[in-house]
Amino acid sequence: MDFELSDDQRDLAEAIRRLCQGRLPLAELRRRERTVHAVDRDGWAALGGAGVFAMTVPEADGGLGLGLADAAVIFEELGAGLVPGPLVATFLAAGRIDGAADGSAVVGVVERPGTADRSSDVLPTVVEHLDDLDVLVVLDGSGLAVVDPTSVEATPLDGSLDPLTPLWALSRLPAGEPLGGPTEAARWSRDGAALTAAIQVGLARWACDRAVDYAKERHQFGRPIGSFQAIKHLCADMVVRTEVARAAVHAGALTVDQPDVGDAQRAVAGAKLLADEAALANSRTAIQVHGGMGFTWEVPVHLAAKRARVHASQFGTVDDQASALAGGF
Amino acid sequence: MDLRPTPSEAAFRTELRQWLAAVLPTLPPKPPAHDWPARRAYDTGWQRMLFDAGYAGVDWPAEGGGRDASPVEQLIFKEELERAHAPYVGVNFVGLLHAGPTIVAEGNADQRARYLPPILRGDEVWCQGFSEPDAGSDLASLRTRAVRDGDEYVVTGSKIWTSHAEVADYCELLVRTGPDDSRHKGITWLIMPMDAPGIEIRPLETIAGSTEFAELYLDEVRIPAANRVGGENDGWRVTMVTLSFERGTAFVGDLLEAIELLDQAVALARRTGAWDDPGVRRQAGHLRAELDALWALTRRNVSQAARTGVPGIGGTVFKLAYTETRQRLGEFSLGLLGRCGLAATAPEPLDGGGPLPTATMVEDWLRGISLTIAAGTSQVQRNIVAERILGLPKEPPAAGGGR
Numbered sequence: 001m002d003f004e005l006s007d008d009q010r011d012l013a014e015a016i017r018r019l020c021q022g023r024l025p026l027a028e029l030r031r032r033e034r035t036v037h038a039v040d041r042d043g044w045a046a047l048g049g050a051g052v053f054a055m056t057v058p059e060a061d062g063g064l065g066l067g068l069a070d071a072a073v074i075f076e077e078l079g080a081g082l083v084p085g086p087l088v089a090t091f092l093a094a095g096r097i098d099g100a101a102d103g104s105a106v107v108g109v110v111e112r113p114g115t116a117d118r119s120s121d122v123l124p125t126v127v128e129h130l131d132d133l134d135v136l137v138v139l140d141g142s143g144l145a146v147v148d149p150t151s152v153e154a155t156p157l158d159g160s161l162d163p164l165t166p167l168w169a170l171s172r173l174p175a176g177e178p179l180g181g182p183t184e185a186a187r188w189s190r191d192g193a194a195l196t197a198a199i200q201v202g203l204a205r206w207a208c209d210r211a212v213d214y215a216k217e218r219h220q221f222g223r224p225i226g227s228f229q230a231i232k233h234l235c236a237d238m239v240v241r242t243e244v245a246r247a248a249v250h251a252g253a254l255t256v257d258q259p260d261v262g263d264a265q266r267a268v269a270g271a272k273l274l275a276d277e278a279a280l281a282n283s284r285t286a287i288q289v290h291g292g293m294g295f296t297w298e299v300p301v302h303l304a305a306k307r308a309r310v311h312a313s314q315f316g317t318v319d320d321q322a323s324a325l326a327g328g329f
Numbered sequence: 330m331d332l333r334p335t336p337s338e339a340a341f342r343t344e345l346r347q348w349l350a351a352v353l354p355t356l357p358p359k360p361p362a363h364d365w366p367a368r369r370a371y372d373t374g375w376q377r378m379l380f381d382a383g384y385a386g387v388d389w390p391a392e393g394g395g396r397d398a399s400p401v402e403q404l405i406f407k408e409e410l411e412r413a414h415a416p417y418v419g420v421n422f423v424g425l426l427h428a429g430p431t432i433v434a435e436g437n438a439d440q441r442a443r444y445l446p447p448i449l450r451g452d453e454v455w456c457q458g459f460s461e462p463d464a465g466s467d468l469a470s471l472r473t474r475a476v477r478d479g480d481e482y483v484v485t486g487s488k489i490w491t492s493h494a495e496v497a498d499y500c501e502l503l504v505r506t507g508p509d510d511s512r513h514k515g516i517t518w519l520i521m522p523m524d525a526p527g528i529e530i531r532p533l534e535t536i537a538g539s540t541e542f543a544e545l546y547l548d549e550v551r552i553p554a555a556n557r558v559g560g561e562n563d564g565w566r567v568t569m570v571t572l573s574f575e576r577g578t579a580f581v582g583d584l585l586e587a588i589e590l591l592d593q594a595v596a597l598a599r600r601t602g603a604w605d606d607p608g609v610r611r612q613a614g615h616l617r618a619e620l621d622a623l624w625a626l627t628r629r630n631v632s633q634a635a636r637t638g639v640p641g642i643g644g645t646v647f648k649l650a651y652t653e654t655r656q657r658l659g660e661f662s663l664g665l666l667g668r669c670g671l672a673a674t675a676p677e678p679l680d681g682g683g684p685l686p687t688a689t690m691v692e693d694w695l696r697g698i699s700l701t702i703a704a705g706t707s708q709v710q711r712n713i714v715a716e717r718i719l720g721l722p723k724e725p726p727a728a729g730g731g732r
Contacts (some may be wrong), residue, residue: 001338002331003625004631005700009330042623069330189720212719227722229708232715236649239714243646244622261332267625270618318615321608325614329595 003250007144009073010189016074019050020081023069026300029082034164039085039106039132045184048103052087057095060145067257068191072198072249079202079279082303088195088314089137092188096179097135097146105134108149109192111315112140112173115283128310138176143185145176156193162306191314194268197249197275200311204245204278207286207304208238214290224234225289234285241278248274266328273321332628341398342405348382349413356416365420369454369496372419372641376451385449386425388576393433393441394449400576401637404627407581417582419424420493424455428501431518431571432539435559444499444520453687456497458488458521458545458569462619467590468503469512469565473547475519476503476563479555482506482519494530494543497523507562513684520556527551537695577630580651584627587655588620590693593686594662600682603665612661613686619654623647642718649710652700662690670694 005013024043032038047053047218055071057063064070071091089109090100099105110127127136154168180188181183212235215226225231252271255264283305287294294301312318334342356375360367378383388403390397398406418425428447432440447453464565473486484504491500500521521528527550533542559567587716595613598604630643663670666687675687701707715721 001334001628001632002635003628005330011392072379129363198371212721215721223725224722226715226719227724229712229724231723233708235719235721236711236714239718240646240649243643244619244626244650247625247629248618248622250330250629251332251621254332258332266617267621269614270621273615273618321609322611322614325617326610326612328617329592329613 003247003254005073005250008132009070012070013073013077016050016052016077017081020045020077020083024081026082029084029164030300030303032084032232034125036131036166038164038166039129041106041132043083044085044090044106045084045103047078047087048101051290053091053094053103054101055102057101061095063095063101067253068194069254069257071195072253075195075198076202076205076246076249079199079234081202082164082206082300082307084129084162084307085132087199088192091195092192093135093137097137099134105136106132107135107137108133109139109188109198110170112138112172124169125173126157127152127154127168128165131166135178137188138173139185139188141182141185143181144179144188146179147176154186157298162303162310164306165310170327171215189315190265190268191256192270193321194249194253196311196315197245197252197268197272200272200275200279201242201246201249203304203308203311204238204242204275204282207279207282207301208235208242210236210301211235211282211286211289214293217292231289238282238285239261240252241274241282243273245275245278255285263328266325269316271323272316273318274326276312276318276321279304280312283308285289330483336707338405340400341402342409344669345384345406345409346413348384349409352378352382353413353415356622358475359416365496365540366495369411369420369493371420372416373451373454375416376417376421376425379526380450383453386429389430390433393429395433397458400578403576403578404581404631407578408585410587412581420454420496421448421451423457423492423497423501424453426522427457427571428455428499431501431567431614432558432572434570434574435567438559439555440520446571453498453550453667454493454496456491456494456500456523458491458500460488460490462487462489462544469516471503471505471508472501472517473504475506475517475552477506478551478553482517482557482612483552484521484547484552485590486547488547489533489542489543490613491530491543491545492541494523494545495532497524500545502566503568505587506564509561511564515562516564516568517561518558518567519552521550521658522556522557523554524702525550525552536698551617573639575644576634577627577640577644577647579644580647581627582674586618586625587651587658588624590662590689591616591620594665596656597662597665600680601665601716609665616654616658616661619650619657623651623654626650643715644711644715646655648704648709649714655700656697659690659694663694666690 023046051064054063055066059065086108090107093100093107095101097107100107108129113125130149136147136149138145138147152170154170156170157167160167214226215231218225248271252268255262255267286301290299290301293299362369386395387398387406391397432444461471475482475484500523502519504517504519504520505515506517527548529546531544532540533544554615598609603609626647632642669676673688673691675685678685
């Protein structure tokens with residue numbers, strides 16, 4: 001047993017961190033705020049070229065032949081880079097939908113209402129990034145279906161909470177062409193939750209780093225605010241949430257790769273729950289540490305708080321996961 | 330990352346499991362909670378069984394007579410003992426986990442030969458004299474004074490939170506040998522025989538009604554200078570060296586116990602009907618997520634220790650998270666009992682089923698309160714995380730004190 005990251009995993013993470021900083025820096029990403037096209041197609045292709053989407057595709061099929069745990073390490077970096085777009089859906093589609101693996105296609109996913117705990121006769125379905133999608137996959141308990149994104153009746157929603165996640169409301173979802181059955185749908189739900197959780201850990205880490213940097217440089221009462229225990233304890237709690245969630249995410253993804261070590265469904269559900277909580281709480285805390293500046297559009301910490309809410313709504317909410325875990329007793 | 334056991338780890342586990350299955354049924358009945366001489370006999374008897382089987386000091390280095398097991402084997406050892414409901418380390422805690430490892434690392438040849446084998450065999454019991462009524466989180470301000478007189482130290486002062494003092498043979502004692510304001514630089518580590526004249530032991534009852542702690546009053550207790558471990562005024566460093574033996578396994582038993590307590594709570598919720606409430610089910614699911622994650626974090630911390638040979642900061646992160654999760658578990662469990670959770674004695678259940686787990690849950694709730702205080706309060710732990718991991722600046726020292 002060795003639950004530490006391997007040197008290869010560390011190198012991979014470092015490479016993706018550099019790629020994000022060089023090719024998809026936050027200042028560039030922010031130029032697309034509040035537009036309907038948050039996805040930079042060249043950047044998407046660069047991620048594809050680095051193997052981000054094809055990590056678990058077998059080498060014989062042109063992928064990297066790695067495990068979901070390796071992918072989780074990478075997706076944490078994408079989260080910490082605040083990279084927008086349907087990263088997880090495109091990853092899940094790699095090897096099944098043309099162009100997903102190499103990043104030449106952008107694939108989105110929408111969960112059909114009724115698959116989660118709560119469905120509604122009042123609230124329409126909401127889908128992200130519709131105008132950037134080449135393919136939309138509809139996921140429900142019975143299987144996967146492919147839909148042409150230009151064929152759906154959709155109304156753009158102004159004022160998307162996350163300025164880099166444009167949203168559309170769908171009054172109805174077409175049936176689409178079948179892509180997979182219940183087994184594959186279950187795999188998408190499980191692996192999607194694991195990698196979304198990894199992104200949330202990245203957001204949690206990024207928010208903590210921003211808060212700590214600010215607490216070191218911002219002076220009040222003649223000292224850095226980070227020397228006050230009230231601020232220190234907020235920051236320490238951010239570290240704790242991040243570290244606990246990361247261990248859970250790595251254990252969840254690794255249990256998918258090594259099914260004999262535990263119950264993958266349970267491990268992933270716990271990971272998503274804790275990673276959602278870490279991202280939501282850390283991003284809110286980071287705004288608090290920034291004081292009034294944290295409430296300005298210019299200072300980017302609000303982006304993490306908003307993105308975290310988007311991801312918390314995908315592949316099962318905190319409450320959905322808690323209910324699922326309770327079902328395992 | 331690999332969560333699968335190596336062949337040698339699997340073999341270690343199998344052998345241990347077989348041994349436990351063979352010996353645990355031969356144990357005598359557990360003694361009453363307040364009968365300390367009987368508890369000493371029970372705990373040291375178990376230690377002797379471990380010793381005879383080659384499992385004493387699993388985590389000690391070979392030069393101290395230990396097994397020098399890898400961090401992963403130490404994890405397996407604690408995991409298997411807890412799962413098999415083997416006795417706790419009990420009165421052997423300070424000897425095996427603290428005083429012994431200190432003497433292994435810092436004692437001289439005579440001290441090692443004299444004190445280590447009896448700890449491993451369960452022949453001698455140790456207690457700890459570190460904290461003082463006025464030196465808790467700020468341990469370096471301790472004031473128990475030791476004055477050199479020929480080849481002896483004459484020690485006067487008081488200590489608190491000394492566990493198992495009544496049945497201990499020796500005490501690992503921190504004393505002030507430097508000037509009053511010398512803080513970390515004027516502390517010395519002494520071995521105090523508990524039968525020396527001038528020691529008064531006053532038991533300290535906890536809010537849980539337990540009596541494992543005591544206050545020690547030391548009035549001109551004479552301790553041979555040969556009982557000093559490390560140099561005079563070097564006791565702080567000696568104490569810190571001991572902490573470097575930690576391999577991320579300090580809470581393994583507690584965590585597995587918590588996982589079992591959650592199962593018990595869910596069983597109770599099903600029995601009372603509370604399980605029909607989705608809110609109750611989600612609370613249980615949430616606690617399961619937290620406990621599973623803490624088990625993953627334990628494996629991560631142990632793996633880090635195995636790679637680097639030293640404990641990482643992960644132990645502090647773990648303690649902060651675990652202690653609060655455990656308190657939430659205590660609240661959840663006690664809440665399921667309704668007003669029957671207001672007394673430790675279980676009333677006769679109305680369903681005619683087995684006894685209610687009231688005593689366990691009331692005691693666990695009470696003991697849980699100590700978790701965010703003992704071995705460094707959560708507030709001090711947060712300062713450590715903020716300053717040592719995040720590099721946030723220290724608070725300017727208050728007038729007349731400082732860190």
